Amino acid sequence: MPSDPSSGGPTAGAAAPERPAVDDAFLSALLDTPQDHEERPRGFVAVGDGSDADFRYLTGIAGVDRPSAFVRLVNERVVCPPVGAADIAARQFDGRVATARSGEPPGQRAAAVLKEASDRRPDGADVVLTPATIPHDAALYLERAGYELRSTAAVREARATKTGGEISAIGAVQDAAVAAVRRGASVLAAASAADDELRWEGGALTAERLRRAVDAELVRQGVQPGGRTVVTAGPSAQPEVPGGGRSDADAAVRVAEPVRIDVAPHGPHGYHGALSRTFVVDSDGGWERRAYVAVESALDAALGEIAPGVTISEVRREADAEVTAFGFDPGGEGTGPGDAVHGVGLTPRERPRSGGETVEPGSVVAVTPRVSDPDYGSVALGGLVAVREDGIDRLGEATWSFSPRPAE
Amino acid sequence: MPSDPSSGGPTAGAAAPERPAVDDAFLSALLDTPQDHEERPRGFVAVGDGSDADFRYLTGIAGVDRPSAFVRLVNERVVCPPVGAADIAARQFDGRVATARSGEPPGQRAAAVLKEASDRRPDGADVVLTPATIPHDAALYLERAGYELRSTAAVREARATKTGGEISAIGAVQDAAVAAVRRGASVLAAASAADDELRWEGGALTAERLRRAVDAELVRQGVQPGGRTVVTAGPSAQPEVPGGGRSDADAAVRVAEPVRIDVAPHGPHGYHGALSRTFVVDSDGGWERRAYVAVESALDAALGEIAPGVTISEVRREADAEVTAFGFDPGGEGTGPGDAVHGVGLTPRERPRSGGETVEPGSVVAVTPRVSDPDYGSVALGGLVAVREDGIDRLGEATWSFSPRPAE
Incomplete structure (x- = not known):
C-alpha cells in the first residue's frame, strides 16, 4: 500500500525551526587581538543575505533576500537590513538592528555604524576585519570611509567546529x-x-x-x-x-x-x-x-x-x-x-x-x-x-x- | 484515498533538466562599446558558484559549489572552474574551460585569461567590467594584474527580460x-x-x-x-x-x-x-x-x-x-x-x-x-x-x- 507522505509522520526534530545556538565569542577574541602597531581592529564586517551560510551563521537571519551588513564590535552585535526587512531582522537577530536608509548600500551603512562606535572606543586603529570574499562595493564603501581592510577566515573556520x-x-x-x-x-x-x-x-x-x-x-x-x-x-x-x-x-x-x-x-x-x-x-x-x-x-x-x-x-x-x-x-x-x-x-x-x-x-x-x-x-x-x-x-x-x- | 506522491504523475516539463537558452550578446555589445578615452574594455569578469543566480545565468553551470570565474571576451566565453570541477564545467558550459591550478583563486585565473587574450586584441584599454558585488579578493587580483575595474549592472538587467x-x-x-x-x-x-x-x-x-x-x-x-x-x-x-x-x-x-x-x-x-x-x-x-x-x-x-x-x-x-x-x-x-x-x-x-x-x-x-x-x-x-x-x-x-x- 502506498504510504501517504503528508499523513502524520513523526514531527521530527528536523522540523523544528529553532536555530541551534552558535557562539561568536571568537569574534570578540579577534577584536581584542592587537594587529600591526599594537592596535586593535575597530570591528568585523560581513555582507550577505539569508542564502549566505556565513551570514546566516553570524546573524540567524533567513528569508531576507537582499544583502544586509553584519557589524561586530567588541561588545556589540549589529545588523543593517534593507528598508522593509527591519521587522524580520528584529525577530530573528539577537542584537541591535540599524536599518539602512532607502537605497543605502549595506557597506555604507556598516561604515556609519563603525563611525558611530568610534567615539565609544577611540583607542582602536582604523583597521576593519572582513571575509576575503566581502562584496567589492561594500569593501570600497568601508575604504572610502577611512578604514583599512584585513581579511580573516575566522568565520569559515568557526563554522567547521559544531556546537x-x-x-x-x-x-x-x-x-x-x-x-x-x-x-x-x-x-x-x-x-x-x-x-x-x-x-x-x-x-x-x-x-x-x-x-x-x-x-x-x-x-x-x-x-x-x-x-x-x-x-x-x-x-x-x-x-x-x-x-x-x-x-x-x-x-x-x-x-x-x-x-x-x-x-x-x-x-x-x-x-x-x-x-x-x-x-x-x-x-x-x-x-x-x-x-x-x-x-x-x-x-x-x-x-x-x-x-x-x-x-x-x-x-x-x-x-x-x-x-x-x-x-x-x-x-x-x-x-x-x-x-x-x-x-x-x-x-x-x-x-x-x-x-x-x-x-x-x-x-x-x-x-x-x-x-x-x-x-x-x-x-x-x-x-x-x-x-x-x-x-x-x-x-x-x-x-x-x-x-x-x-x-x- | 491518499494519493501516492511518487506514483507516476505527469513527467512535467518542469522536470526537464535542460537549461533554457539565454543570450549573452548584451555582453558582446558592452565590450564593443568604448568607455573613457574611446577605448573598449578588455573583458567582463564575474565570480560565483552554482548557487549564484548571475553565475548560473552566464554559464549554465549548476552543482559546482566552489567559486569559479567567468570571463567574457568580445568573441569568446571562458570559465575557470576549480581543480576537480573541470569535467562538470566541460559538460555544462558552452565555451572554453580554463581550469585553475590547484589552490589558484578564481580572480587570479581570470587575470591570466585576460592577459593571454591581450595579445590577440592589443587595441583594448586595461578596463575590465565586473558586477559591483564581485568578491573583493577577486577584484584585488584583477587590480594587481593591472586592470582597472568598472562595475556594470548589465547581467542583473539582462536577467530581468526573459527569453x-x-x-x-x-x-x-x-x-x-x-x-x-x-x-x-x-x-x-x-x-x-x-x-x-x-x-x-x-x-x-x-x-x-x-x-x-x-x-x-x-x-x-x-x-x-x-x-x-x-x-x-x-x-x-x-x-x-x-x-x-x-x-x-x-x-x-x-x-x-x-x-x-x-x-x-x-x-x-x-x-x-x-x-x-x-x-x-x-x-x-x-x-x-x-x-x-x-x-x-x-x-x-x-x-x-x-x-x-x-x-x-x-x-x-x-x-x-x-x-x-x-x-x-x-x-x-x-x-x-x-x-x-x-x-x-x-x-x-x-x-x-x-x-x-x-x-x-x-x-x-x-x-x-x-x-x-x-x-x-x-x-x-x-x-x-x-x-x-x-x-x-x-x-x-x-x-x-x-x-x-x-x-x-
Whole structure:
C-alpha cells in the first residue's frame, strides 16, 4: 500500500525551526587581538543575505533576500537590513538592528555604524576585519570611509567546529535522510520484474520515479531535498557529475544492476545531512557484490582513521587503499560533488574539505567511498560522523543489507 | 484515498533538466562599446558558484559549489572552474574551460585569461567590467594584474527580460505549483470537523501537515519546494514574516478561518514559480469573505495595470487602492518576502522589484495582493504573468473558488 507522505509522520526534530545556538565569542577574541602597531581592529564586517551560510551563521537571519551588513564590535552585535526587512531582522537577530536608509548600500551603512562606535572606543586603529570574499562595493564603501581592510577566515573556520546544538540539528536531518532512503529501498523491494525491467504501481520503475518517492519522504519528514537527491541506476550512472545518469532517468531500472541513492537534505534551520546507499534487486552476485564489499570495507577503514588532528587526505587515502586492495580504481580526488570525505553543516560541503584540513572535535564529516565502472555502474555507501575528543559518533546510523527489503 | 506522491504523475516539463537558452550578446555589445578615452574594455569578469543566480545565468553551470570565474571576451566565453570541477564545467558550459591550478583563486585565473587574450586584441584599454558585488579578493587580483575595474549592472538587467525558453521553464514550474495548491485544497475539502477543528486521516489537520502535503505534491511534480512553502491559518498568521505563524503550525486548522497557501518552487533548471491561494472551510461569510473579494478585485486591477513601461510602484498602488476601496489596510510597501509585486526567474524575487523599476516585454512578474488582520488572519491571492508588447499571459492559471473543493 502506498504510504501517504503528508499523513502524520513523526514531527521530527528536523522540523523544528529553532536555530541551534552558535557562539561568536571568537569574534570578540579577534577584536581584542592587537594587529600591526599594537592596535586593535575597530570591528568585523560581513555582507550577505539569508542564502549566505556565513551570514546566516553570524546573524540567524533567513528569508531576507537582499544583502544586509553584519557589524561586530567588541561588545556589540549589529545588523543593517534593507528598508522593509527591519521587522524580520528584529525577530530573528539577537542584537541591535540599524536599518539602512532607502537605497543605502549595506557597506555604507556598516561604515556609519563603525563611525558611530568610534567615539565609544577611540583607542582602536582604523583597521576593519572582513571575509576575503566581502562584496567589492561594500569593501570600497568601508575604504572610502577611512578604514583599512584585513581579511580573516575566522568565520569559515568557526563554522567547521559544531556546537552540541548544531550536531543535534544535523542528526535530526540525518534521521529524515535515513527514513527517505529506507523508503527508496522499500519501493525497490515492492517492485516486480518483467523482462528484467522493474515495474511499480502500474508503470516502469524509473530512476526519476524512485527519486521523487525518496524526495516525498524527505518532505514528509519535514526536511527539504534541496535538489540534491540523486538516484542513478545501471552502467551509465555518473552520480559524481550533476545531471550525470539523468540521460536515462526515464528508463526502467533493471534487475541485478546497482541502484545508488544519494541524499543531502536540509532542515528549516539550514543544517544538512548526507547519506548514500546502494541496492540491487535480485543480484547475481557479480561485479556489484564485489564492489559493495569493497566500499563497505573502505567505509569501515575510513571511519577507523578519523580522529582529532587527522587530515582529510589521510581519511581519503585510507578509503582509497581499501578500494584498491579489492581490485577497484578509487578514481581521482574530487573537489566537487564527488568529494568522498568532507565537512557538512550550513552548506552541504564545507570545511574540513581540502586535503590538508584536519578533522577536530566538533567536526561533522561525511564519508562516502564509492566505486564506479562504465561497464557496470556505481556503488556507494556513506553517512555522517560527529567527531569527539576520544572517538566518533555515527549520526542517524542504520545497518542495511545490500538487497532492498520491504519497510517494516 | 491518499494519493501516492511518487506514483507516476505527469513527467512535467518542469522536470526537464535542460537549461533554457539565454543570450549573452548584451555582453558582446558592452565590450564593443568604448568607455573613457574611446577605448573598449578588455573583458567582463564575474565570480560565483552554482548557487549564484548571475553565475548560473552566464554559464549554465549548476552543482559546482566552489567559486569559479567567468570571463567574457568580445568573441569568446571562458570559465575557470576549480581543480576537480573541470569535467562538470566541460559538460555544462558552452565555451572554453580554463581550469585553475590547484589552490589558484578564481580572480587570479581570470587575470591570466585576460592577459593571454591581450595579445590577440592589443587595441583594448586595461578596463575590465565586473558586477559591483564581485568578491573583493577577486577584484584585488584583477587590480594587481593591472586592470582597472568598472562595475556594470548589465547581467542583473539582462536577467530581468526573459527569453521564450525561460518563460516556458517558469510556466512549467507554475503548472506544478498549481497542482500542489490544488492538492492542498483537496486535503482541506477531505477534512472533517470536530468541535470546529479540522481532522484528516486520523489526526488533527495542522498547518504543518498541510504544508507537507503541498510540498509532497511539488516533489511529485518534479520541482523543489525550496523551503518557501508557507501555510498559515487563523488570526495569528503572519505569512509575510519568515517563520511567522509557525508558532501555531502544530495547532489544528479551524472551521471558518482563512487558510493561506503560498508556494515558490523551482525546477531543475533553477527557474521559479509563485502562487498564493486562500481557502476557508465552511466560511460563515464574515471578514474572510470580504477580504477575499477585496484581494480578488485588487488582483484584477493590478493585472489590468501591467503593461510595458509601467513601474512596479504603479502596479502596487493600483492593488492597494482597490484593497483600500474595500475598507482594508493594504499595509506598507514590502521589500522582503512581503513584496506584493516583483519579478521572478532564477531567484524567487528579482528585477523588476524596486518601486521605480518598470515592467517590460519579457518580464515575468508575481502579483499577490493580500489583506492581514491580527483579529482574523491573512488572505492572499496571486500568481504569475509574462509581459508581451501588447498584453500579458497568465502562467499556469486556474480559477478556483474560495471554498476548497475535492480534486477532480
